[in-house]
Amino acid sequence: MSLTVSNRRHLVAQSEIRNMTIECARVGGINLAQGVCDLPVPEPVLRGAEEAMRAGTNVYTRFDGLPDLRRAIADKQRRFTGMDVDPEGQVVASAGATGAFYAACLALLDEGDEVLVFEPYYGYHVVTLAALGIRPVYVTLEPPHWNFTAQDLENAVTDRTRALILNTPSNPAGKVFSREEMGVIADFAESHDLFVFTDEIYEHFVFDGREHVAPATLPGMARRTITISGFSKVFAVTGWRLGYAICDPEWALPIGHFNDLVYVCAPAPLQMGCARGLEELGPDYYQGVSDDHQHKRDLFCDTLRSIGLTPHVPEGAYYTLADVTSLPGNTAKEHALYLLEQTGVACVPGSAFYKGAVGETLARFCFAKEMDVLEDAMARLRRLGG
Structure with missing residues (x-):
């Protein structure tokens, strides 16, 4: 051989x-x-990282991130979305939003599972699933408003479906899913007992008076939603590779353990830089x-x-x-x-x-x-x- x-x-x-x-x-x-x-x-982000390096924050952190960052993420979610997040058991800092997504897939999905994906889709979502032996099943959004129906979801679900991926605002379509559309998704996820993996990396890039609604805040969605976001876009630090997942403690622990296995931890001083940004930058x-x-x-x-x-x-x-x-x-x-x-x-x-x-x-x-x-x-x- x-x-x-x-x-x-x-x-x-x-x-x-x-x-x-x-x-x-x-x-x-x-x-x-x-x-x-x-x-x-932003200056607080740069200053926070530099000060952390000089103060000796240059070694491994806990697998789910430094306390300062987890607290800052939880506080930010409360201010912007109304989510009540425990920084000690519900936040996992990872190597970017893609790292958080990968660790979540490793922790919660099995080879042979199916996951519903809206298209147009972000390629990393689809390739991550495929590389893990998970089958993406596509639900096509119809332009110009990138609409879908409850029946579209029902037509795609099978007894192997375990989750749905929701990217809002979306890459590449720029769709901001409305509260009503998310209600359709929430009802569907509850009726079929599915996880909902979100990618909310563009949550602060929302136009024409629209609002970003965090899917986890909808009735019945807190336990089944894996909220994923990061700092690459809003702080313009794509090379820092720093993101996070927020979810129920039952899911956060295994996600954190797989995060530890693959990445060990997110870069320590950069965690502090983003924590300072979250703390000091206002609305x-x-x-x-x-x-x-x-x-x-x-x-x-x-x-x-x-x-x-x-x-x-x-x-x-x-x-x-x-x-x-x-x-x-x-x-x-x-x-x-x-x-x-x-x-x-x-x-x-x-x-x-x-x-x-x-x-x-x-x-x-x-x-x-x-x-x-x-x-x-x-x-x-x-x-x-x-």
Whole structure:
């Protein structure tokens, strides 16, 4: 028997987001493919991490994170969502929101289980499930408002279904699930006794007066919801890899143990930096983040419209999906590469977010850029229309 890679190797080929980032670098273009937020890192976050390093906070922490961070997360959830969270038994700090999700899947799901996933989806969710031998089952959201019905959920559920993933605000569609829609999901989850894994990493990027509703706050949802979020986006520290899960203590302990197995702990001084950010930054900071990105959304979507790439205007997060079928090519990848070659602006083929053919008509653009960079990108795109 010869040496070979594992059977799961084919599941984790480089993502289209990374592929387009590489292609963008090759031509020296503007990268609107990767979801990197160009906000400045808040001063309390930087200062807190530096002070922690100098004070000697450079060793292993408890598997679920430092007390300061867990308390700060619990306090923040109470202020913004009304959740009553015990920092001693319900919070697990991990290596980013993706790390929290991975540890939660290891702790709560088994090989052969099925999990319902709304599409368009975030690829890391789907690949994580597949790599663990868990089957994603897709429920397609219908544009322009990315709607679904209770019957759509019922059509997808089987006796092997164990959970549903809810990403709100969503990447890549920018959908903010309403309280009414979450009520449908809550009733469905309760009737079939399912976990609901949430990804709320964009919770502070919500536009046009909408509100982010934490699914765990709905009646009957506290015990079955695994609330997942992090600091990469709102504090602009994607490279710090720091996120968390909040859930019932019965689930938090095994999630924490798997977090310990895979990651040991999140980086200690960076935990302190984010704790200080949560403690010192008030509502004005978060509202400013939202307002800034709403303004950029409006400018960018107007530009896409002006060149015939009709955008689906997002309700939250910092991406827009646009119809790119007017560009030469037969696939989303060909459309995206043509756009890059002609303008030097990189986007992600919509096929990265869909199982079926719908994605071949779309591309995702990230507009969370410094204004001068975004203006340059928009000027380049407008030349395509001229």
